[in-house]
Amino acid sequence: MFRKGDAGIMIKTLLRKLRYMLFRRKTDESVDSGVMHDTGHPAPQGINGLLDAEIAFLFDDAGSVVLTVNAAFDDVPAWIEGDPSTGTVYIVQMGGATARLKVKLPPKEMERWTKIKRIALVTNAENGEKLMHYIAFTLQTRA
Secondary structure, three states, X not given: OOOOOHHHHHHHHHHHHHHHHHHOOOOOOOOOOXXXXXXXXXXXXXXXXXXXXXXXXXXXXXXOEEEEEEEEOOOXXXXXXXXXXXXXXXXXXXXXXXXEEEEEOOHHHHHHHHHOOEEEEEEEOOOOOEEEEEEEEEEOOOO
8 A cells, every 4th residue: 555655645646747738838839929910800899978878777785786777888898987076987997988868866865975896787799688897986186
């Protein structure tokens, strides 16, 4: 049978062989570390400016917030931003487009807005179904 120290030696040997197999490279294999080449697909344009769509905020007692926007975004929403000085809400998309919502942040709810970290954003998909994004919410601060 095995002695007490043999199991540790066997495991070390097995791990060393596995690491060798995982990290070895063929001499003719090269890695291209250059800049990504253009694939020919244009970046999505996104929605810029005022978004004319039905909008609703839903709150629960636990602090969760759901924002429903009856619009389909070509670009992926990255985060939601609120401006407390004007009460304006923006949806910033991955490509840089910024959609301004018709709804305003109510001033009496400003304390609630300062505690929100993430919002469940529900939008329309291209096929008519609903799509949920769980994204960050930031409240602008002016210095």
